[in-house]
Amino acid sequence: MRDLPNALAAEGWDVTVVTPSYGSLHRLPDAKILTSIDVEFRGESHSVGLWKIPNGTYGVQNLVFEHRLFAEHGTGQIYIRDDDHRPFATDADRFAFFCAAAAQYVFASERLPDVVHLHDWHSTFYVLLTHFAERYRHLKDIRTVFTVHNLSYQGIRPLAGDASSLQAWYPELHCDYESIVDPRYDDCVNPMAAAIRLADRVSTVSPTYADEICRPSDRARGFVGGEGLEDDLKDAREQGRLAGILNGCDYDEGRTARPGWQELRNLMRSQVETWAELQPGDETHTLALRRLEQLPNRRPNHVLTSVGRLVEQKATLLLYEIDEDASAVQRIAEHLGTNGVILLLGSGDPYLEQRLLQQVRETPNVLFLKGFSESLADPLYDSGDLFLMPSSFEPCGISQMRAMRAGQPCVVHGVGGLRDTVEHGVSGFVFD
Numbered sequence: 001m002r003d004l005p006n007a008l009a010a011e012g013w014d015v016t017v018v019t020p021s022y023g024s025l026h027r028l029p030d031a032k033i034l035t036s037i038d039v040e041f042r043g044e045s046h047s048v049g050l051w052k053i054p055n056g057t058y059g060v061q062n063l064v065f066e067h068r069l070f071a072e073h074g075t076g077q078i079y080i081r082d083d084d085h086r087p088f089a090t091d092a093d094r095f096a097f098f099c100a101a102a103a104q105y106v107f108a109s110e111r112l113p114d115v116v117h118l119h120d121w122h123s124t125f126y127v128l129l130t131h132f133a134e135r136y137r138h139l140k141d142i143r144t145v146f147t148v149h150n151l152s153y154q155g156i157r158p159l160a161g162d163a164s165s166l167q168a169w170y171p172e173l174h175c176d177y178e179s180i181v182d183p184r185y186d187d188c189v190n191p192m193a194a195a196i197r198l199a200d201r202v203s204t205v206s207p208t209y210a211d212e213i214c215r216p217s218d219r220a221r222g223f224v225g226g227e228g229l230e231d232d233l234k235d236a237r238e239q240g241r242l243a244g245i246l247n248g249c250d251y252d253e254g255r256t257a258r259p260g261w262q263e264l265r266n267l268m269r270s271q272v273e274t275w276a277e278l279q280p281g282d283e284t285h286t287l288a289l290r291r292l293e294q295l296p297n298r299r300p301n302h303v304l305t306s307v308g309r310l311v312e313q314k315a316t317l318l319l320y321e322i323d324e325d326a327s328a329v330q331r332i333a334e335h336l337g338t339n340g341v342i343l344l345l346g347s348g349d350p351y352l353e354q355r356l357l358q359q360v361r362e363t364p365n366v367l368f369l370k371g372f373s374e375s376l377a378d379p380l381y382d383s384g385d386l387f388l389m390p391s392s393f394e395p396c397g398i399s400q401m402r403a404m405r406a407g408q409p410c411v412v413h414g415v416g417g418l419r420d421t422v423e424h425g426v427s428g429f430v431f432d
């Protein structure tokens with residue numbers, strides 16, 4: 001969403017990017033309110049502010065929608081973790097509202113777009129509205145492209161009977177049941193399935209992932225495929241609507257200098273101290289600060305890095321217990337011995353965070369930096385000798401491309417976009 005618009009603009013397209021403001025984006029320097037639009041949602045009319053955010057790229061316009069619903073759980077909060085018995089409820093509320101605002105914005109535009117490009121389940125309610133809401137029927141003629149970034153998150157919600165349901169959001173909507181129903185739960189809407197069935201074109205972010213998701217998942221042997229939507233995806237492929245297009249990485253930014261070892265240590269210490277102030281008493285930060293003090297003054301012979309979200313997809317193989325004595329990351333650290341260190345940056349699932357902390361306690365040459373920091377990620381990409389990215393599945397992945405751009409080879413699991421981007425023995429090492 002950052003780089004594709006610039007690339008399209010360079011090809012002569014006029015591109016408008018629309019996102020929620022999350023209570024923060026409209027406050028960026030030089031942001032300017034353009035107008036407000038009236039949006040029907042939950043049987044009521046809501047006034048939504050339309051703001052323009054300076055971009056600096058000719059041909060690209062960044063717009064954000066501002067409304068209290070986009071920030072009701074805190075400024076800048078994009079995802080909310082709901083109780084297990086109501087998954088996606090809060091997120092689905094805000095993205096269903098966002099799509100209603102997007103449909104109204106396009107409806108009221110003086111110049112209709114040639115193509116509307118929808119990204120993941122969060123944007124898919126737009127295509128439901130253009131197909132089944134009488135008010136937006138003429139928008140159905142605008143071509144739509146739906147891109148699957150990660151099929152494992154589908155945004156499934158009840159059709160009715162809940163405050164976060166299709167009927168509650170759009171009480172006047174009369175959908176074709178077969179077009180929107182989840183293939184496993186006949187009382188639920190599956191927004192991702194609906195977009196796969198209704199969009200003019202469907203794309204994934206790598207060619208290999210496009211093939212993998214046309215096969216059923218087999219969790220017992222570690223294969224993640226269509227996640228219940230493989231039949232819909234096979235239909236799209238047979239109709240010529242499905243394509244795998246590899247994500248890109250902008251190499252025009254130029255190489256940055258590898259930071260010195262002391263500079264990297266100082267950057268890590270400063271970031272962890274900031275996290276520790278925000279989360280006092282967090283053992284992970286306390287341990288990280290102690291490990292930083294214990295690092296040698298001279299750069300170790302081997303610096304291994306990993307940057308990514310701590311979720312099942314990204315962390316399962318790294319934390320996999322090879323035997324009773326050690327996990328994969330502990331075995332790697334053991335082989336490095338005193339001549340190497342592993343630097344892990346990431347956060348996510350609290351259970352996986354705790355598991356990693358338990359393993360790191362026993363492994364002195366592993367440094368766990370629990371959090372996300374763009375200012376720290378770039379120096380880690382620049383500083384490492386070997387990047388670890390053993391995802392169980394990977395639609396594409398950007399981390400391995402950023403590491404390779406910085407000159408750091410990668411160790412990756414041969415799935416999805418990892419197989420499509422890392423050449424074994426040339427730019428890294430691919431295992432099955």
